[in-house]
Amino acid sequence: METDPPSESPPMLRVVLVDDHALVRAGVRSEIEHDVEIVGVAGSVAEAIAVVRETRPDVVLLDVHLPGGNGPAVIEAVTEAGVDTRFLALSVSDAAEDVIAVIRAGARGYVTKAISGPDLVDAVRRVAEGDAVFSPRLAGYVLDAFSVDGPEPDNPELDLLTAREQEVMRLLARGYAYKEIARRLEISIKTVESHASAVLRKLQLSSRNELSHWAANHRLL
Amino acid sequence: MPTIDSSMGPSDPAAGWSVPRLEPERRWIAGVATGLATEIGVDAILVRAALVGLTLSSAVWPLLYVIGFLILSRRERSLPEQRSTPSPKGRDLAHRHLGFLVAVIGLVPLSAALDDIVPSTALLPVGLLTMGIALAWSRGGHAAQSPALRAGIGAALAIAGLVGLVLAWSSSAISFQLVGLIVLIAGGLALVASPWLMRTAQDLNEERAARIRADERSQIATHLHDSVLQTLSLIQKNAEDPNRTLQLARRQERQLRDWLYTPTTATDRTGTTDGTKSFRLVLSEIVDEVEEMHGVAIESVVVGHTTLDEPVAAMLRAMREALVNAAQHSGASRIDVYAELRPDVVEIFVRDTGVGFDPTAVSQQRRGIADSVRGRMQRVDGSATIHSAPDRGTEVELRLPRSAERPRATIAKDDDGD
Numbered sequence: 001m002e003t004d005p006p007s008e009s010p011p012m013l014r015v016v017l018v019d020d021h022a023l024v025r026a027g028v029r030s031e032i033e034h035d036v037e038i039v040g041v042a043g044s045v046a047e048a049i050a051v052v053r054e055t056r057p058d059v060v061l062l063d064v065h066l067p068g069g070n071g072p073a074v075i076e077a078v079t080e081a082g083v084d085t086r087f088l089a090l091s092v093s094d095a096a097e098d099v100i101a102v103i104r105a106g107a108r109g110y111v112t113k114a115i116s117g118p119d120l121v122d123a124v125r126r127v128a129e130g131d132a133v134f135s136p137r138l139a140g141y142v143l144d145a146f147s148v149d150g151p152e153p154d155n156p157e158l159d160l161l162t163a164r165e166q167e168v169m170r171l172l173a174r175g176y177a178y179k180e181i182a183r184r185l186e187i188s189i190k191t192v193e194s195h196a197s198a199v200l201r202k203l204q205l206s207s208r209n210e211l212s213h214w215a216a217n218h219r220l221l
Numbered sequence: 222m223p224t225i226d227s228s229m230g231p232s233d234p235a236a237g238w239s240v241p242r243l244e245p246e247r248r249w250i251a252g253v254a255t256g257l258a259t260e261i262g263v264d265a266i267l268v269r270a271a272l273v274g275l276t277l278s279s280a281v282w283p284l285l286y287v288i289g290f291l292i293l294s295r296r297e298r299s300l301p302e303q304r305s306t307p308s309p310k311g312r313d314l315a316h317r318h319l320g321f322l323v324a325v326i327g328l329v330p331l332s333a334a335l336d337d338i339v340p341s342t343a344l345l346p347v348g349l350l351t352m353g354i355a356l357a358w359s360r361g362g363h364a365a366q367s368p369a370l371r372a373g374i375g376a377a378l379a380i381a382g383l384v385g386l387v388l389a390w391s392s393s394a395i396s397f398q399l400v401g402l403i404v405l406i407a408g409g410l411a412l413v414a415s416p417w418l419m420r421t422a423q424d425l426n427e428e429r430a431a432r433i434r435a436d437e438r439s440q441i442a443t444h445l446h447d448s449v450l451q452t453l454s455l456i457q458k459n460a461e462d463p464n465r466t467l468q469l470a471r472r473q474e475r476q477l478r479d480w481l482y483t484p485t486t487a488t489d490r491t492g493t494t495d496g497t498k499s500f501r502l503v504l505s506e507i508v509d510e511v512e513e514m515h516g517v518a519i520e521s522v523v524v525g526h527t528t529l530d531e532p533v534a535a536m537l538r539a540m541r542e543a544l545v546n547a548a549q550h551s552g553a554s555r556i557d558v559y560a561e562l563r564p565d566v567v568e569i570f571v572r573d574t575g576v577g578f579d580p581t582a583v584s585q586q587r588r589g590i591a592d593s594v595r596g597r598m599q600r601v602d603g604s605a606t607i608h609s610a611p612d613r614g615t616e617v618e619l620r621l622p623r624s625a626e627r628p629r630a631t632i633a634k635d636d637d638g639d
Binding site: 112114137139147176 | 522524574
């Protein structure tokens with residue numbers, strides 16, 4: 001950057017924006033470019049893989065649906081190439097199976113394009129730090145997919161949410177921010193974050209049959 | 222007697238008769254009989270019966286039928302639109318039928334005399350052969366009728382005609398060998414032609430599939446035109462009004478998403494099997510309505526399932542009050558709705574991050590709204606709690622314990638009474 005204000009000690013996060021719609025890219029860019037450095041954009045799976053490998057950004061904002069494959073294809077190819085970067089899914093899609101697929105491929109969170117600029121910057125920062133980002137919708141998916149009225153799980157450690165995790169997910173679905181959850185549950189923000197990360201890990205690693213079954217059957221809301 | 226002429230074949234236009242038309246819509250074979258019947262003004266079945274009856278006296282009739290078809294189908298092409306509604310020629314139907322019958326009976330001796338000159342044994346095979354060829358080559362008006370089937374029947378008729386000819390002309394034993402030869406040749410030809418026939422059938426199937434795809438495309442195009450393009454033009458017109466633009470865009474987004482992702486089998490979206498609307502559908506309708514009326518963004522998340530009975534419907538009305546309240550007073554641009562539907566309890570949370578208020582010291586107006594939310598919930602044995610503090614936003618919590626067991630218990634009691 002041409003100006004380097006002394007007050008800004010941490011360097012700006014480097015972000016790659018992947019979306020096949022130029023209008024969406026322009027819109028997202030204008031909302032966050034004052035707070036993060038956009039080092040590259042891509043409009044297809046192949047482009048995304050090339051740009052990410054070349055620029056090695058901190059965070060990739062990834063559309064779920066892309067020409068020439070979908071979000072998971074990008075995540076898998078980049079991970080295979082050994083690039084250390086983190087993915088945040090950003091999509092208008094409400095289809096549960098798409099969202100679950102991109103999370104299971106390794107994305108650290110999912111937000112809808114309706115998210116406000118500051119909230120998006122906050123989510124990018126959180127993902128860069130290795131935390132999980134749950135939009136209310138994703139939290140709702142999680143609660144539905146891990147609902148306890150299924151049959152006995154194979155691996156309770158991965159296949160069930162703890163009471164605290166359920167509570168955190170429920171508050172996220174109600175639209176609470178992390179710090180509001182911390183205040184309400186009288187725990188630290190770090191603890192809220194670790195609960196969210198634990199849920200994300202379960203979402204990614206659980207072999208629970210119902211998860212994919214649920215996602216496939218649950219194309220809406 | 223003009224009736225006789227017309228029953229024999231195409232009528233002469235000079236005699237004041239309009240040209241009979243083939244009637245492909247109601248035909249049995251090629252529509253000649255039906256066309257004639259319409260022209261004379263009698264039942265088609267009568268004309269058909271007459272043709273069959275006359276055929277018994279002389280094989281010239283099927284031949285005439287085919288010739289009639291060939292001429293008429295040519296006329297058809299040259300005069301496509303001259304369709305005159307045939308005027309009734311007799312005083313009434315009975316008269317016409319009687320006249321027709323008399324004419325046909327009069328034709329029988331003529332026909333029999335004709336048979337002496339040209340023997341049926343020779344004519345019948347010729348008739349069959351001509352009919353078969355005509356059928357195989359005709360294009361047919363019905364899309365539903367398979368051209369392959371028509372060609373097949375035509376070929377069968379033609380072969381039968383050939384066989385008949387051979388049998389009629391040579392009475393010795395070699396005729397059977399000849400028949401065998403014809404059948405063999407026909408079989409060989411069919412074998413040679415079968416790849417072509419199959420390819421044609423396949424092409425037809427592909428064509429049909431392409432047509433279905435085109436139909437789907439045009440259906441999508443129509444939908445996009447009716448919804449998305451209309452909205453886009455509305456947005457252009459309302460460009461100076463950001464709130465209106467936002468509403469239009471949001472509503473369109475939701476509709477399009479519904480249209481794209483609505484599963485065709487799930488009863489969830491369109492309603493339950495007994496025709497009532499589903500919880501999710503009603504909730505999203507309310508959300509749309511409030512969004513549009515007040516220009517706020519509402520994010521709704523629903524978890525689980527429930528049946529939409531009267532208490533739940535009342536709960537959704539209470540939720541609507543809470544949403545309107547938040548949209549009008551909180552100043553927040555976004556409201557979150559979260560509904561959790563469990564077997565034992567249904568909970569709905571309506572949350573905004575707006576100005577909030579002190580619930581212990583509320584204005585009279587807010588009191589009223591709070592009461593209307595609370596009142597609705599209490600009437601169905603539910604509860605409403607309002608959490609708020611100045612600058613901390615507001616959350617309305619609606620709670621409805623599900624007495625899902627109650628109706629079942631009633632039935633059980635009835636059973637016990639036996």
